[in-house]
Amino acid sequence: MSMGVGIGRREITGMVVGAVVLALLPMVVQDSYYRHLLIMVFIYGIVASSWDLSLGYAGIFNFGHMALFGIGLYTYGLATTLLGISPWIALLAGGVLAALAAALISLPILRLKGIYVVLVTFAFGQLVVQLIISQSDYTGGNQGLVRIPSFHIPGHNLMRDHKLGFYYIALILLCCSTVFLRLMVRSRLGLAIRALRDNEEYATSRGISISRQRLITMAGSAVFTGLAGAFYGAYFRNASTDVFGASLTTLLLSMVLLGGISTIYGSLLAALLLTIFSEMIAGLGAWRPIVIGVLIILVMLAYPGGLYGAIAAAARALRRLGRRQASP
Amino acid sequence: MSILEVVGVSKLFGALRAVDDVSFTVEAGEIFGIAGPNGSGKSTLFNTISGIPFGPDEGRVVFQGQDLSRLKGHVIARMGLARTFQRETAFDTLSVFENALMGASYGRAARGAGAAEVTEALQFVGFDKAMFRRPAAELSVYDRKCLMLATALAMSPRILLLDEPASGLTKPEIEDSITLIRRIAGRGITILLIEHVLTMLLTLSQRLMVLNQGRMLILGEPEEVVRNPEVIRAYLGDRRRAA
Numbered sequence: 001m002s003m004g005v006g007i008g009r010r011e012i013t014g015m016v017v018g019a020v021v022l023a024l025l026p027m028v029v030q031d032s033y034y035r036h037l038l039i040m041v042f043i044y045g046i047v048a049s050s051w052d053l054s055l056g057y058a059g060i061f062n063f064g065h066m067a068l069f070g071i072g073l074y075t076y077g078l079a080t081t082l083l084g085i086s087p088w089i090a091l092l093a094g095g096v097l098a099a100l101a102a103a104l105i106s107l108p109i110l111r112l113k114g115i116y117v118v119l120v121t122f123a124f125g126q127l128v129v130q131l132i133i134s135q136s137d138y139t140g141g142n143q144g145l146v147r148i149p150s151f152h153i154p155g156h157n158l159m160r161d162h163k164l165g166f167y168y169i170a171l172i173l174l175c176c177s178t179v180f181l182r183l184m185v186r187s188r189l190g191l192a193i194r195a196l197r198d199n200e201e202y203a204t205s206r207g208i209s210i211s212r213q214r215l216i217t218m219a220g221s222a223v224f225t226g227l228a229g230a231f232y233g234a235y236f237r238n239a240s241t242d243v244f245g246a247s248l249t250t251l252l253l254s255m256v257l258l259g260g261i262s263t264i265y266g267s268l269l270a271a272l273l274l275t276i277f278s279e280m281i282a283g284l285g286a287w288r289p290i291v292i293g294v295l296i297i298l299v300m301l302a303y304p305g306g307l308y309g310a311i312a313a314a315a316r317a318l319r320r321l322g323r324r325q326a327s328p
Numbered sequence: 329m330s331i332l333e334v335v336g337v338s339k340l341f342g343a344l345r346a347v348d349d350v351s352f353t354v355e356a357g358e359i360f361g362i363a364g365p366n367g368s369g370k371s372t373l374f375n376t377i378s379g380i381p382f383g384p385d386e387g388r389v390v391f392q393g394q395d396l397s398r399l400k401g402h403v404i405a406r407m408g409l410a411r412t413f414q415r416e417t418a419f420d421t422l423s424v425f426e427n428a429l430m431g432a433s434y435g436r437a438a439r440g441a442g443a444a445e446v447t448e449a450l451q452f453v454g455f456d457k458a459m460f461r462r463p464a465a466e467l468s469v470y471d472r473k474c475l476m477l478a479t480a481l482a483m484s485p486r487i488l489l490l491d492e493p494a495s496g497l498t499k500p501e502i503e504d505s506i507t508l509i510r511r512i513a514g515r516g517i518t519i520l521l522i523e524h525v526l527t528m529l530l531t532l533s534q535r536l537m538v539l540n541q542g543r544m545l546i547l548g549e550p551e552e553v554v555r556n557p558e559v560i561r562a563y564l565g566d567r568r569r570a571a
Binding site: 005188191192194195197198199201202203204205206207208209210 | 378380381400401402403405406410411413417418419420421422426427429430431433434435479480483
């Protein structure tokens with residue numbers, strides 16, 4: 001159990017080691033395709049771990065989270081194609097607009113509970129899709145946006161480097177996102193949202209404002225989600241309303257739950273495993289979602305704490321074993 | 329100026345008047361006892377004063393000269409009005425230290441509050457530093473009550489509303505609680521005390537109010553109040569009807 005706020009030395013060390021390992025990985029992983037997989041892992045990891053903040057820690061059943069990703073994507077797409085804005089600025093705009101949208105959704109749900117939050121946030125997502133489809137002159141509607149400009153790094157050709165440039169951009173986003181989320185979670189705000197989740201009335205009686213904490217949490221969960229969406233647009237160079245669909249939502253939600261809610265790192269781990277595993281069984285075709293679904297159910301039944309919980313339990317067991325062996 | 333004025337406060341649940349036109353004032357630094365049979369509206373009165381979940385339907389509450397009408401519960405808490413609950417409540421997924429940190433971070437002195445205030449509040453109620461890291465979910469009933477009190481104290485409150493602090497406690501624990509409450513009052517914190525346990529009520533209260541069916545029955549010196557025949561009838565019922 002911890003003593004309040006701040007990120008501990010062990011975690012900082014772990015973060016640095018992890019970042020270094022991932023930064024050196026392209027030396028070993030040279031194939032374009034595998035680098036592409038890792039980039040997808042990074043993107044999904046950012047989105048899933050951000051969702052863990054609002055869904056896992058704060059207990060807000062935000063079913064509009066993928067809409068925030070889509071808003072980041074379309075902001076980037078429209079800003080670069082329609083307004084001719086520089087890709088880097090458009091990237092930032094994706095994050096900002098997603099955060100503003102999240103703040104907007106949170107207003108009607110500030111005092112709502114449980115399923116009503118699901119309904120309102122889901123409706124919000126649908127609203128955004130309809131908005132995009134209805135403005136098809138600008139947004140490409142159901143056909144989507146194509147030929148979206150991508151990043152330009154002077155002196156480096158992003159198209160001919162076996163995805164090395166995109167890999168590092170995605171990695172930097174992932175590192176920033178993880179540090180940001182962990183700082184939030186280990187701050188007084190992070191404690192306050194857990195306190196609100198534990199007992200809302202008691203938290204209020206101790207001076208914690210439900211509305212304010214929810215607003216900050218929703219906006220916090222949106223910033224890097226929007227940036228990831230914008231990056232997605234720069235990477236694939238097209239945008240479609242598919243990202244608002246049920247299949248991507250299900251995939252990302254599975255990552256959050258499978259990884260273990262209220263952990264941040266759990267989502268990252270699950271993003272890695274699910275993406276890799278999904279590729280490994282690609283040959284199974286239509287069986288793939290079924291296999292993945294069954295697997296998730298089995299893991300959740302065995303370890304309600306998700307993968308992170310399972311690993312933590314194993315680590316505890318090993319430590320106990322080590323102690324018992326040390327003192328006969 | 330009195331620290332708390334309750335003026336004609338009522339709380340209705342449909343047609344039921346859970347609190348019915350209750351008025352009293354509390355002087356700064358006093359220990360004000362509130363008694364009454366079960367269902368007389370004591371806890372509901374605390375709810376309306378603290379604004380959680382809702383304030384009064386009729387009348388108003390004035391705290392330190394400020395009208396609390398239409399103020400949200402967390403705002404009232406930050407003004408320096410802290411309360412404890414009948415059931416020993418805690419933030420279960422947080423540690424002992426983190427529980428009290430919440431009180432300190434969002435209480436009256438939030439801006440400057442930190443580890444020092446938290447440690448002080450926890451040690452004041454009797455927690456050893458070794459206990460600070462324990463998850464709140466693992467504590468005993470008595471320790472949870474102490475923790476609930478510590479989080480309230482960490483807010484640097486001006487007034488403390490205690491809702492049946494002795495419920496579920498053993499005799500020695502009740503003795504300890506009385507001492508603790510006296511020490512809190514010794515710091516200048518005004519206390520409103522709802523209690524059933526007579527020893528606690530009579531030892532601590534400087535004035536005592538009795539509620540019955542939401543209405544004020546009597547308000548006065550504790551020793552006289554408990555001997556009042558109407559009060560006895562409210563608790564024990566009318567002997568003539570029983571016969």
